[in-house]
Amino acid sequence: MSKIEYPTLVPELRFPEFVEQDGWKPKILEEVCDLQAGKFVKAANIKSEKDDSLYPCYGGNGLRGFTESFTHNGNYSLIGRQGALCGNINFVSGKFHATEHAVVVEPKEGVDNSWLYYELCRLNLNRFATGQAQPGLSVDNLYRVDTHVPLVEKEQQKIADCLVSIDGLITTNTKKSDSLKLHKKGLIQKLFPEEGKRVPELRFSDFEGDWKPASIAKMGMVVTGSTPSTSHTEYYGGEHLFVSPADISENRFIETTKSTLTTEGIRKSRVVQSGSVLFVCIGSTIGKTAQVKYDCATNQQINAITAFPGYDDDFLYYLLSFHSLTISELAGKQAVPIINKATFSKVVLMVPEEKEQKRIADILSSIDELISALNKKIEALKAHKKGLVQRIFPYLERVSE
Template identity: 35%
Template sequence: MKRPPRFERRDESLGEIPQTPSAESGSHAAGIGIRVGRVREARATQVSPGYKRTEVGTIPEDWETAPLGGICSMKSGETITSADIGDTSPFPCHGGNGLRGFTNRFTHSGRFALIGRQGALCGNVVGVSGQFFASEHAVVVTAFPQTDILWLTFVLGGMRLNQYSESSAQPGLSVARLLLLDVAFPPTKAEQRAIATVLTDVDALIGSLEALIAKKRDIKRTAMQQLLTGRTRLPGFGETWEEDRLGELAKMVNGGTPPTSIADYYDGHIPWITGADIEDQRVAVIRRHITEEAVHNSATNVIAKGNLLIVSRTGVGKLAIAPCDIAISQDFTGVIPDRNRLLADYLFR
């Protein structure tokens, strides 16, 4: 019979768990709660000097608010057929989901913001410049003279415009509705441009960091191919590698689900996970805790901390190292290596 380790859910930082208060102490606590609530409410209504409260939030006193229609115009692009789009024509053709290809004519010249009006990326915002063709699935945003287009592109990108799409089989945005959305804006174009410059610099930094991360990942991938196959040996290690079946090097343990009809089984202290709980090669969330009785009376098994978890059913192929002693569903195979011959971390990598 399986005897999992006993589990205790503790948080020492919280100290002792307080006992149920008496009626008198409860009344006193309620009074304190009311006062604290009023203080928080008062703080929430306070506005820092130099700022004001508006329908779009707290903004600097010299900033203004207006509907988008007061600072820019919006218009859908033109119809184009697939036959008119190729790979070698001179002008880029932008649609609702980004660049569609190239064509022999253009509809716009200059700097604009484009909003995906229909498609999977409905509400997506990009900045474009030069001569290009905008299809009917893209909304072309033209800034009025007092508005910096790059600043406006950042503003639109932060508004999560996809939330305003009309629900249907094919999500779509209404230009008329977008133009009524209120925004806050600095009073001068110079301040708008300064804000846009800072954000552009941040984007450039993020781009360079992402490129560096991609390069490091390539280096790691190459190192793994060399080190994990024995083609490259680390200094100080010259022993001959062994070859054996995984089943001879580790114990494979399957999981299971305690009957969900017995609610008491899911009111325990033993973490229990399914394949859906694995994200980015780790146990991202533990949604349920089961009892020792649930372990004894079902096919689930408790995998000790530090062993390998492989999702072999729903979400097949996902991996994680058990962050604690943890019970697994039938989605998993737990791999418990012979510690004298193989490390779980080595298998995981």
């Protein structure tokens, strides 16, 4: 009978000082680290908000909340062992509580702690989960997972240092992006009047006078989308964007969509002009708002608003974003929330003169551009890290003899 084994492997990309070293040695996790399940804590003792007297509490799906007790103090990788996200890896520092649904990982002698974290992330441990209704990972099964380890700990450290530096850049830029989002949120609340008021708290010095009430129908042409027949395959797979609520994220502009239309398909749709504002009016994501850069089409869950003369498209995006929650409440409580076109069109909001609209839109757009640039940098760093991991860790192959 053929015997299956793992060979010694060499990664595609290696730091120069380790090129002459032997390949990475095959091991199982039991030889690399000690694994220990955490300690049970009552759900009632897990708080949703942190204060100085509480410690992070990690369970099967990552951070659960905060507790008065802690089980560990130091730097550890944690493996989620229960739930839909079992196999997820977190690296935790300081005092924390690990529940029985998390496995605490401690490296053995000769294994770098940070390198081990990246190796665990790479192993895709979720594939070893058992059970359907409630997938889980047992410590015994985890111990038998195959891995490869550089024999020289300094090589492990060099790999870890490289990846830690990239993660540091990702974290730094993420914090900058989050800070800008928070600043923008606070600024919007001051640049638009509170309910029942006719002027905002913060205003540019060269503008005065009350803002005027105007319905959405007065501000722009409202178009409800439609879906070309899916039985006609010739309508789909072209170069024209076809927007559904799933395509609307926290980003302002829609630049890609899951489905696209051919020229023939978009002729069967209601074309939305570039610059128009999109507002989800049906379904669980009612109130989501976006803006389009290019002519496109939307499905029937979305109303598009194209500004009339005297009204600025960009301002309308921020205006509807600011009032999205209030407008969403018009749907009421029903199985499938819906705001029909007539009701949506009659919504009255306070609006300034066009010059003030443009000034408000310009300052908020400048912040959005900074956020967008940071988000693109973050995505580029993540892609670079992913590609690097594929090259500085060896590809695991099984060979028979």
